[in-house]
Amino acid sequence: MNKMITSAAVIGAGIAAYGIAQKNNLISKKDIKKFQKRVNKLF
Incomplete structure (x- = not known):
C-alpha cells in the first residue's frame, strides 16, 4: 500500500514538473518521450 502512495506522489510531482x-x-x-517510456515501465 505504501509503495502505491509513494509512486502516485512521485508521478504527481513528475507531472507538475513536466507542466512547469x-x-x-x-x-x-525527446526528453518527454524518454520520460513517458520510464513511466510506462513502472506500470
Whole structure:
C-alpha cells in the first residue's frame, strides 16, 4: 500500500514538473518521450 502512495506522489510531482517545464520550454520532445517510456515501465 505504501509503495502505491509513494509512486502516485512521485508521478504527481513528475507531472507538475513536466507542466512547469513545458511552459518554460525546458525539456525537449525527446526528453518527454524518454520520460513517458520510464513511466510506462513502472506500470
